[in-house]
Amino acid sequence: MTTSPASGGVAPVRLGERAGRWVLVVTAAGSGLVLLEATVVNVALPALERNLDASLAGLQWTVNAFTLTLSALILLGGGLGDRFGRRRVYLVGLVWFAVASLLCGMAPTLEWLVAGRALQGVGGALVVPGSLALIQSSFHPDDRARAIGWWSGMSGMAGAAGPLLGGALVDAAGWRWVFLINVPVAVMLAVPLVAHVPESRHRELSGRFDVAGAVLAALGLGAMTYALIQAPADPGAATVAALLGLVASLVFVRIERRSRAPMLPLGLFASRPFSVANLASFFLYGGLAGLFFLLPIQLQVTAGYTTLEAGLALLPLTLLTLVLSARSGALTARTGPRVPLAAGALICGLALLLATRIGSDATYLTDVLPVVGLVGLGIPLITPPITATVLAAVPDARAGTASAVGNGVARAAGLIVVAALPLLAGLPQDAANDPAALDRGFDAGMLICGGLFVLGGLIVWFGVPRPEVGALDDAGAVAGVTPI
Numbered sequence: 001m002t003t004s005p006a007s008g009g010v011a012p013v014r015l016g017e018r019a020g021r022w023v024l025v026v027t028a029a030g031s032g033l034v035l036l037e038a039t040v041v042n043v044a045l046p047a048l049e050r051n052l053d054a055s056l057a058g059l060q061w062t063v064n065a066f067t068l069t070l071s072a073l074i075l076l077g078g079g080l081g082d083r084f085g086r087r088r089v090y091l092v093g094l095v096w097f098a099v100a101s102l103l104c105g106m107a108p109t110l111e112w113l114v115a116g117r118a119l120q121g122v123g124g125a126l127v128v129p130g131s132l133a134l135i136q137s138s139f140h141p142d143d144r145a146r147a148i149g150w151w152s153g154m155s156g157m158a159g160a161a162g163p164l165l166g167g168a169l170v171d172a173a174g175w176r177w178v179f180l181i182n183v184p185v186a187v188m189l190a191v192p193l194v195a196h197v198p199e200s201r202h203r204e205l206s207g208r209f210d211v212a213g214a215v216l217a218a219l220g221l222g223a224m225t226y227a228l229i230q231a232p233a234d235p236g237a238a239t240v241a242a243l244l245g246l247v248a249s250l251v252f253v254r255i256e257r258r259s260r261a262p263m264l265p266l267g268l269f270a271s272r273p274f275s276v277a278n279l280a281s282f283f284l285y286g287g288l289a290g291l292f293f294l295l296p297i298q299l300q301v302t303a304g305y306t307t308l309e310a311g312l313a314l315l316p317l318t319l320l321t322l323v324l325s326a327r328s329g330a331l332t333a334r335t336g337p338r339v340p341l342a343a344g345a346l347i348c349g350l351a352l353l354l355a356t357r358i359g360s361d362a363t364y365l366t367d368v369l370p371v372v373g374l375v376g377l378g379i380p381l382i383t384p385p386i387t388a389t390v391l392a393a394v395p396d397a398r399a400g401t402a403s404a405v406g407n408g409v410a411r412a413a414g415l416i417v418v419a420a421l422p423l424l425a426g427l428p429q430d431a432a433n434d435p436a437a438l439d440r441g442f443d444a445g446m447l448i449c450g451g452l453f454v455l456g457g458l459i460v461w462f463g464v465p466r467p468e469v470g471a472l473d474d475a476g477a478v479a480g481v482t483p484i
Contacts, residue, residue, distance in 0.1 A: 005096035006215040012140040013198075022196035024147055028154035030094060030189050033132035033182060034124035035155055037101075037163030038066065039413070041117075043311050044175045051175065052074070052110040052187075057421060063293060063418050065114045067119030068225055070128070071411035073216035075263045076210070078129030078404025086130045086137065087199045093126025094193070101182035116179075129404035131155070136391055136403070137200040140252055146333070148391070149384045151326055163296055164318060167311025168207045212255055213263035220248035223410060228419035240348060244471045268405065274393035276463035277337070281386050282413040284345060289414030290421050290449035291352060291375065298442045302435045303362050313368050320376030328380040337385030338464040344381025345457025348382050351375045352450035356443040360435060378453075415451070421445050 013020040041048075047060045051257035081089040107113035132151065169177040214452070215351045223245030231238040256262040269275045299310040332340055351374035357367045390406040421427075425448065427441035428434065 014140050015136055015143040015150075019196065019198075020147070021137065022192060023134060023198075024150055024154075024481065026189060026193050026197050027090075027131040027134045028151045029185075030127050030193070031151070032096065032155035033185055033189070034070070034127050036162045036165070037097075037120060037124070037179075037182065038070075038411075039161075039292050040166040040169075040178050041066075042292050043163040043166040043300075043307055044170045044178050045297055046300050047170050047175045048110075048113075052113065054110050056427060057229050058110050058114075058203045060422065061114050062110070062117060062227070064225055064415055065117040066121040066124070067411050067415040067418070069118045069218065070124045071121075071415050072221050073122055073125035073214055074129055074270050074408040074411065075217065075404045076214040077127075078133065078402075079210070079261075079263055080126070081130040081133055085199050086133045087193065087197050089126050090130035090134065091190060091193055093123045093130065094190050095123075097123030097127060098183045098186035099123075101179045102185075103184075105176040105178075105180035109178075110245075112123055128407050132387065132391070132403035133196060134200065134408075138179035138198060138368075144391075146330060148387050149328060149332070151387075154322070154325075162333070163292070163314045164311035167306075167308040171306065171308040171433040182198060205274050206224070210256070210259055210261055210263035213252060213259065215311055216248050216252035216255065217263070220245045221415060223248060225415055225419045228423060231423055240345060243468050264405065268394060268402065271393040273389050273464060274402070276459060277386050277389040277393075280341065280345075280407045280459040280463070281390075281406060281409050282455045283459065284348075284382055284386070284413075286413035286417040287348065287352065287449040287452035287456070288375075288379070290417045290445060290452070291355070293418045293421065294442050294445050295355070295358075295371075298358060298438060299368070301433075302360050302439045302442070303358060303368075304360070313364060314372055316369065317372045317376040317379070319372070321379050324377070324380035328384045332385045336464075337389045338460060340381045341385045341460040341464070342457045344378040344385075345453045346378075347374050347381065347458065348378035349450045349453035349457065351378065352446045352453065354411060355446040355450075358442070404461070417449070419474060421448065424448055 013023060014022075015024070017310045041062060045062065048054055048062060049059060077089065077093065097120060100116055100123055103119065104113055104116035107116055132148075135147050135151050136144065152400045165181075169175075169181065222274050225239045227238040227242035227245060230241070253266075256266055269278075295314075296310050299305040299313055300307065303439070305313065328340060354367075354374070355371045358371065359367075361367060387406065390402055394402040422441065422445075425441040427445070427446035428437050
């Protein structure tokens with residue numbers, strides 16, 4: 001077998017081998033653990049509102065503190081993995097994530113919980129890019145598309161299973177176990193990671209990393225998020241925060257252009273597939289984040305579901321994501337990403353239009369299940385093609401950074417949409433205690449998120465080149481694209 005000097009000279013593994021299965025399971029499970037934490041808390045939000053006396057803004061921060069640090073630092077996490085070893089940084093992230101989860105589970109106040117969620121995001125920023133980079137650097141080129149499909153299905157299933165697991169834990173043991181359960185899971189993943197997953201890194205990169213870029217990214221995203229959440233209560237402070245976020249973002253771009261070791265290598269965006277996939281990803285994952293934020297609250301507060309019932313209501317989405325993601329990865333390898341992505345976006349847009357029928361008199365079979373089923377069909381058509389397109393546009397040595405960019409864009413989209421959606425949809429701060437106001441805001445929110453899906457699909461359809469027959473590479477992207 002061939003070896004890759006940029007990956008440390010380790011011979012690539014095959015999907016059918018025992019070593020390949022270990023790499024796939026450990027990396028997908030770790031990424032899934034982080035994605036699970038991004039959704040598992042959503043179904044517990046009404047319980048947090050009651051137990052910690054949280055306003056709607058407090059619930060937003062419970063979600064967004066995690067997403068903020070994850071999206072702001074994920075580029076740094078990818079760069080650290082490329083430089084110092086992807087397995088090593090992945091392991092550090094797992095340990096960090098476990099400790100932060102323990103702090104969340106012990107939280108006596110909302111402020112403590114929000115701080116713990118921010119620390120969880122730091123750990124997640126080390127885990128997620130390393131997970132996909134290990135897939136890209138470890139597997140033989142002939143197996144990467146299928147491995148990415150399985151990775152997308154297994155890790156995506158964990159994210160989709162979040163509401164169900166969260167509902168079961170909240171009803172059976174209380175909301176704290178939504179976080180405490182991560183500790184033993186992280187320990188169980190760390191052991192096979194060290195024993196079975198090969199180390200890889202880009203040997204030509206220096207040990208320097210972009211601290212200024214990381215700080216400015218966090219400041220820009222944080223200030224913008226604060227502005228969106230606080231705008232209804234304090235317009236003056238929100239305006240100042242928005243200006244600060246804008247300035248920080250502009251300075252971030254300037255520094256990344258001039259840095260010799262940038263956290264975000266802007267040259268990556270010279271690749272059209274890379275740029276288009278990330279732009280579309282912003283709208284597609286933003287729409288998905290808005291759905292997962294509002295739907296569990298709507299089901300419990302307006303439709304009268306218990307926490308467990310709300311989780312069970314989303315079970316078909318989990319099952320469809322698991323069953324179809326690997327097949328979608330294989331489909332992408334044969335046809336290219338353009339058609340699956342556009343179809344997935346259209347299906348999800350239709351689902352969110354139907355979601356406006358979910359109200360106080362909604363029935364599961366006619367109102368909720370069609371929405372959940374369509375989203376379960378759409379997500380597998382989106383995740384593997386987006387991932388394959390991003391990774392195929394860069395060389396293996398940049399796999400960690402490319403993965404981090406793709407994940408960072410997706411998380412930043414969720415951060416911004418969750419922060420802005422209550423404001424745009426007209427949801428008051430006491431919406432969790434006002435079913436009528438929540439129902440009106442939910443309908444508006446679903447139309448907004450449906451529009452994001454349609455916009456993402458249009459970007460894919462007109463932005464991704466139409467592949468020629470037989471001109472697809474191993475990752476399912478168009479051959480002939482010059483990697484950066």
